[in-house]
Amino acid sequence: MRLDDLDPSKNARDHGRGSGGRMGGGGGGLGMLLSFLPMLLGRKMGCGTILLIGGAIAVFMFFGGGASMLGGGGGSQTAGTVYDTAEEQFAGRVLTSTEQTWSKLFQQNGSRYRPPLLNFYEGGVSSQGCGSASSSAGPFYCPADQGIYLDTSFFKELETRMGARGDFAKAYVIAHEVGHHIQNLSGIADQVRQNQGRVSKAEGNALQVRMELQADCYAGVWAAQNASRMEPGDVEEGLNAAHAIGDDTLMRNAGQRPIESMFTHGSSEQRMAWLRKGMQTGDPATCDTFARGAVR
Structure with a gap:
């Protein structure tokens, strides 16, 4: 994807290296094994939140109480001094x-x-409203402070562990997190969180799947709106990344039988389909994953 003519966004800061720590709120059934997973209900949402669990037993949805502000994280920097690596510069251009x-x-x-x-952070970070996270959680969006959190070492994990190569695969990850920001601005995220508080865990997971698929579609909309910047192979890179991070693929790679009621991001086919839909239409109005029959 051709982005070299863009300046990296000024809406960025670098927290440096931090200690991370546990997430704000409650934990889940696998205890410390899965303690690095973000709490998806009304807190951290993201494309990377379940990517690095290849050795875990399963994927669980986490419900919890209020988020806490924990220690850790380095000092922030001004936008002019944020981008000190090529990966950070690329992420900043995608954000622009x-x-x-x-x-x-x-x-x-x-x-x-x-x-x-x-x-940007390294190792761990304390977010302004969603508690602390380690880089093993992957990129995430925090609705409370409207921030996207990224340790760019994740890009290497995406390529080597998940087999999702190419610059557009990385761009898709960032565009997906921006998709969660769109949901937050539009009020969709609040509505889903309220509904999740009134239903069973499995039903709450199903709602979260629709959230993630919509963010995938929004990422596709962004790509379609920037078709002139796309290069040969970009579409395939994005679809490959979407396939690699489907819940069923992750569960199989972990040696487990996929269980749909435990999905929190959607199957590989679903993720590819909604990313493709956004790419084909370029219209966010077509990304209504909450419509009756939209997600099967």
Whole structure:
């Protein structure tokens, strides 16, 4: 994907190396083995939240109480000194592209787009409202502070462990997290969290799947809106990444039988289908994963 003509976004900061720690709120059935997973219900949402669990026994949905602000994390920096690696510069350019795209789309609907803050960190970080996380959790979005949190070492894990190679695979990850930001701005995230509090765990997981698939579709919309920047092979890279992070694929790679009621992000086929739909239409209105019959 051609992004070299874009300046990295000013909406970024670098937390440096931090100690991480446990997540804010409660844990789940596998205790410390899965303690690095973000709490998805109303807290951290993201493409990477279940990517690095190849050795785990299963994928669990976490419900919990209020988020806490824990220690850890380094000092933040100004935007001008954030981008000190090529991977960070690439992420910043992707964010700039999403800002341009969503600002245009919001303006068409008579509203103003407020971009998220991209937070770089190494090892661990304490987010402003979603507690602490280690880099093993993967990239995530925190609705409380409207921040995307990224340890760029994840890109190497995505390529080597998941087999999702190419620059567009990395861009898709960031665009997916921006998709969660769109859900937060539009009020969809709040509605889903409220509904999740009234239903069973399995039903709450199903709602979360629709959230993740919609974020995939929004990532596809962003790609379609930037078709002139796409290069041969980019579409295949994105679809391959979506396939690699499907719940069923992750469970099989962990040596487990896929159990649909435990899915929190969607199957590989579902993720590919919704990313493809966004790419084909370029219209966020087509990303209504909550419509009756939209997700099968």
